[in-house]
Amino acid sequence: xxxxxxxxxxxxxxxxxxxxxxxxxxxxxxxxxxxxxxxxxxxxxxxxxxxxxxxxxxxxxxxxxxxxxxxxxxxxxxxxxxxxxxxxxxxxxxxxxxxxxxxxxxxxxxxxxxxxxxxxxxxxxxxxxxxxxxxxxxxxxx
Amino acid sequence: xxxxxxxxxxxxxxxxxxxxxxxxxxxxxxxxxxxxxxxxxxxxxxxxxxxxxxxxxxxxxxxxxxxxxxxxxxxxxxxxxxxxxxxxxxxxxxxxxxxxxxxxxxxxxxxxxxxxxxxxxxxxxxxxxxxxxxxxxxxxxxxxxxxxxxxxxxxxxxxxxxxxxxxxxxxxxxxxxxxxxxxxxxxxxxxxxxxxxxxxxxxxxxxxxxxxxxxxxxxxxxxxxxxxxxxxxxxxxxxxxxxxxxxxxxxxxxxxxxxxxxxxxxxxxxxxxxxxxxxxxxxxxxxxxxxxxxxxxxxxxxxxxxxxxxxxxxxxxxxxxxxxxxxxxxxxxxxxxxxxxxxxxxxxxxxxxxxxxxxxxxxxxxx
Numbered sequence: 001x002x003x004x005x006x007x008x009x010x011x012x013x014x015x016x017x018x019x020x021x022x023x024x025x026x027x028x029x030x031x032x033x034x035x036x037x038x039x040x041x042x043x044x045x046x047x048x049x050x051x052x053x054x055x056x057x058x059x060x061x062x063x064x065x066x067x068x069x070x071x072x073x074x075x076x077x078x079x080x081x082x083x084x085x086x087x088x089x090x091x092x093x094x095x096x097x098x099x100x101x102x103x104x105x106x107x108x109x110x111x112x113x114x115x116x117x118x119x120x121x122x123x124x125x126x127x128x129x130x131x132x133x134x135x136x137x138x139x140x141x142x
Numbered sequence: 143x144x145x146x147x148x149x150x151x152x153x154x155x156x157x158x159x160x161x162x163x164x165x166x167x168x169x170x171x172x173x174x175x176x177x178x179x180x181x182x183x184x185x186x187x188x189x190x191x192x193x194x195x196x197x198x199x200x201x202x203x204x205x206x207x208x209x210x211x212x213x214x215x216x217x218x219x220x221x222x223x224x225x226x227x228x229x230x231x232x233x234x235x236x237x238x239x240x241x242x243x244x245x246x247x248x249x250x251x252x253x254x255x256x257x258x259x260x261x262x263x264x265x266x267x268x269x270x271x272x273x274x275x276x277x278x279x280x281x282x283x284x285x286x287x288x289x290x291x292x293x294x295x296x297x298x299x300x301x302x303x304x305x306x307x308x309x310x311x312x313x314x315x316x317x318x319x320x321x322x323x324x325x326x327x328x329x330x331x332x333x334x335x336x337x338x339x340x341x342x343x344x345x346x347x348x349x350x351x352x353x354x355x356x357x358x359x360x361x362x363x364x365x366x367x368x369x370x371x372x373x374x375x376x377x378x379x380x381x382x383x384x385x386x387x388x389x390x391x392x393x394x395x396x397x398x399x400x401x402x403x404x405x406x407x408x409x410x411x412x413x414x415x416x417x418x419x420x421x422x423x424x425x426x427x428x429x430x431x432x433x434x435x436x437x438x439x440x441x442x443x444x445x446x447x448x449x450x451x452x453x454x455x456x457x458x459x460x461x462x463x464x465x466x467x468x469x470x471x472x473x474x475x476x477x478x479x480x481x482x483x484x485x486x487x488x489x490x491x492x493x494x495x496x497x498x499x500x501x502x503x504x505x506x507x508x509x
Contacts (some may be wrong), residue, residue: 002362015471045289046405047225047289047311048225048288050405051289051405051431054405055405055406055407060456060457062479063456063457063458063481063482064426089182089500098199099501100500101481101482101499102182102183102200102482102499102500104182104183104200104228105201105223106224106225106288107222107223107225107227107288108224
């Protein structure tokens with residue numbers, strides 16, 4: 001209970017801080033993270049990704065690499081955005097396993113890509129507090 | 143207590159992993175020869191009378207493959223490439239030799255509203271470009287949902303054109319409502335007009351092109367070589383993929399009856415049968431994610447003649463379904479592990495050709 005009031009107070013402080021100062025900084029990202037339920041990203045995931053990567057993010061053995069605790073996803077932020085934005089074919093190694101399948105670009109908007117990246121990097125044991133923005137996605141080139 | 147828990151957990155895990163694969167035995171006495179190399183997603187293909195091929199790439203490319211050379215056909219309509227949508231199936235008119243019509247399906251953004259929906263177009267090819275383009279059908283409304291475009295195209299022996307449109311991720315509104323597109327098999331004359339013996343031509347407000355309804359996402363359709371019936375398969379939810387024989391005016395039940403569950407594992411319905419609804423001829427649990435369909439009617443494969451072939455996207459194999467009295471009595475895996483099988487055709491030479499994602503089109507060889 002104490003903890004909760006403390007976080008609420010902190011949150012309030014940070015929000016107050018943010019509204020008086022429009023600069024984007026680490027604090028505003030942190031607030032962003034705390035307030036997120038990633039529901040928009042989850043909806044995109046269920047529509048576009050879950051059929052292959054599975055609702056639990058585990059993929060399919062030998063064919064579809066996992067997203068849950070995936071070293072590729074965790075260590076290659078820009079590359080992962082690129083895969084969603086432009087697609088991927090050819091070999092890829094994820095958690096020591098080789099895959100040679102194809103993922104096509106899904107035709108998602110930059111905002112949708114940011115949302116789904118934030119969902120998958122914060123689900124099934126993955127954690128990423130430095131959230132991806134639409135702007136960041138827009139800068140990723142082929 | 144803790145040990146007990148872990149054992150329970152391990153058992154559960156085992157049960158789940160066991161469930162993940164189907165039990166169809168692997169037949170290793172077959173292999174393949176790559177015929178068309180370097181394709182990303184050969185969603186559909188068709189042989190022309192000169193033995194060349196027209197191949198669709200889902201990303202929106204139409205390829206003419208002749209004498210080992212790929213030529214891109216230009217002049218395609220605007221294609222909505224999103225999720226499962228893109229350039230989809232392709233077929234030719236039964237009298238292609240005389241009239242040159244090709245038919246193809248694609249996700250189209252045409253019309254009002256954001257997003258897209260399945261469209262059927264016919265056109266001819268001149269100088270490697272589409273000409274005389276005619277939009278025969280465009281499902282409505284547009285939606286930004288990424289799923290379930292359906293799209294297989296088949297002609298029956300009377301020259302009627304059949305095609306599928308999936309329920310576009312809107313199972314609660316589309317499949318059971320005859321006033322709405324989606325979750326249907328359609329039947330048209332070859333010029334896109336509505337045959338006057340279609341089952342719902344006299345139903346007020348109904349889409350007159352509908353032949354059958356209550357479907358989820360049919361990505362396989364083929365004319366049975368002997369009975370001349372239209373056979374389809376469709377992606378069900380988890381554990382509910384189906385084979386059906388399409389009969390005019392019938393309701394195939396989705397989402398009122400199904401053997402499947404939601405992808406998350408939660409229940410959709412407990413019912414697998416209901417009066418006025420057709421039960422599948424066969425269903426797959428676990429789902430194999432079926433795409434592409436062909437019967438073996440040639441004599442090139444010995445006693446496989448009469449078998450139904452279905453591609454498995456999910457488990458990466460070609461499923462040979464042995465049929466007896468119109469039922470699937472046995473299944474086995476051919477080309478096990480080949481990749482996501484998208485499309486299947488029996489060529490004019492009697493051999494089976496299989497479109498595989500990220501591989502190309504291969505010829506099936508029985509040893």
